[in-house]
Amino acid sequence: MEPRAEEFSDVDIKAVLDNCRLDYVYEPDWPRLVSRTCGLLASAKTVAWFQNARSGTAAVSAERVVLSDPTARFVRDNINGFLLGRALDSPLPVVVSITHAKAALTDPPAVFERRPSTPQEDSRTAFGAAVDPEGRCDVCVIDPASAAAIGDLCDAWQARTGRPALVAIDFTVDGERPVCDPRAAVQAFFSSAIDALVMGRFLLMKDYWLMRSGT
Secondary structure: OOOOOOOOOHHHHHHHHHHOOOOOEEOOOHHHHHHHHHHHHHOOOOEEEEOOOOOOHHHHHHOEEEEEOOOOOOHHHHHHHHHOOOOOOOOOOEEEEHHHHHHHEOOOOOEOOEEEEOEOHHHHHHHHHHOOOOOOEEEEEEOOOOOHHHHHHHHHHHHHHOOOOEEEEEOEEOOOEEOOOHHHHHHHHHOOOOOEEEEOOEEEEOOHHHHHHOO
């Protein structure tokens, strides 16, 4: 079941967060929020990402995901074990921006189509634990023209780390229902092993000190 393609303003999101009596950080500077998200991912945090897409249900799915660094030491434990409760050797799907797909993959899939692909030899380490024993990984190529927010994040991640790929699994409630609105995003975040939630221009973390420290 695909997420509904509804859009939510920062006013909509704030109303939900305030109604739930939650503490959060509002970051009006989008590049700064993207940079901070990259910093969390680089420190092996698992980050839920809930943003609007410009068009199409496939783009909506790409903007409502749970992200992690595929090269992080315990990424399989964090995603497959703690978050999804499945076998640790289950595939870890990744997203790559169309900007970097051809340089990173020998056979990139069509935009927003998820299928196995082979990293270029000199890019294989950048895909980390997402690469299976046959040297393949499940890839979704995103187009920033339709999914601008995740496109910005992928570009910033590449600029910061030199790596194009991020683990991206569906953002769901209880591993079943797609997260379609801010209240469901809050529910899924606080009932799971996710470390941080970036929703619109709001950042929520379970570690209050880290959230407020700005690091």
